Amino acid sequence: MKSIEKLRGAIVGFGSIGHRHYQNLAVLGAPPPVVVRRSEQRNVAFAPPADAQVVTSDVQAIAAGIDFAVICNPTRFHAETACRYIAAGIPVLVEKPIGDRCEDASQLMEDGIRYGTPGCMAYCMRYHPAYSSARQALLAGAIGRVLYAKAWFETYLPLWHPWEDYSQSYAVRKDLGGGALRTLDHEIDFLNWCLGIPETVTGCSRRSGALHGDADDTAALLLGYPAGVTATLNLSFCRRDRSRGFEFVGEQGTLKYRWEEERLLAVAVDGSVSVLLDHRGYDVNQMYIDLLADFLGIVAGGHGKVAADLQAGVDTIQVCCRVESNGRVRGTNT
Secondary structure (H helix, E strand, O other), X not given: OOXXXXXOEEEEOOOHHHHHHHHHHHHOOOOOOEEEOOOOOOOOOOOOOOOXXXXXXXXXXXXXXXXEEEEOOOHHHHHHHHHHHHHOOOOEEEOOOXXXXXXXXXXXXXXXXXXXXXXXXXXXXXXXXXXXXXXXXHHOOOOOOEEEEEEEEEEEHHHHOOOOOHHHOHHHXXXXXXXXXXXXXXXXXXXXXXXXXXOEEEEEEEOOOOOOOOOOOEEEEEEEEHHHEEEEEEEEXXXXXXXXXXXXXXXXXXXXXXXXXXEEEEEEOOOOEEEEEEOOOOOOHHHHHHXXXXXXXXXXXXXXXXXXXXXXXXXXXXXXXXXXXXXXXXXXOO
8 A cells, every 4th residue: 555655646637637637746745647639729727837747649758667547638529538547457537527428328337347447536625514414414314304405506607717718718619528518517416416317317418608618608497306406506607796606495405505695595494594604715626635535545546436447427417418419509599
């Protein structure tokens, strides 16, 4: 069993999230990772430290003798890239979504089983105090039997990463696996985590024309979960006054959370309100650190467990594919 201080990894892709993972590895005491970057079309907003080992291929990274890989390149390449490391016996932490096609996600799952190599999903919202506390409250029966739920993540993509031209981002490009439905899939995973795997999936994802790019920028889903639970989900890249949150309505009360208010509330049937969690002042980077620490525990040979395995990624992309099977992504006013 290796200590974290002796685990050397690779960061595959060095945009915003790759840069974050690089810094957080240092916080956890891991040695500087190898950085895998394309020889061209790099994200100019982020540059590895001058003394970092930078390579341009997965083959070079694997040859460097790494212990793990964090997959942070564009969505289209997540699954196929992860498969290369899995086949080499190198554990992977895959940024969400697991990919943009169900068949690629399934192949990654199969490879993980075939080679016996650990694979985990970077669903960091499972480590956010409000989201994890809400799930715990539901499991504890805090609002009785759940009847239905709502979740939403509506943001304005041009302000999401102000340091870059959003029109060049993978998020708005179909060829890179972008689109609101896949890119904002944290909420799909959260509902699955709390309610199980949906039995029915309907909805649509569309390109409104409000943004540049050819991928969908809005999505509306209606999900049917076991025990008769229904959930609605709205995702968007077009809302300038960002909004994010969820509600679970039960026979004995309601759980409510607004990201902007930073408080998880329980509303009883008599209308009284209890604050289950007040996390004002919480540093959201902590959830990324906690996720990475769990993953490194697995890599080190310990008995840790990351909150989301590859199956969670497969379950989420299958929801996306089922939404699209109900209708094509359409252009403006069609």
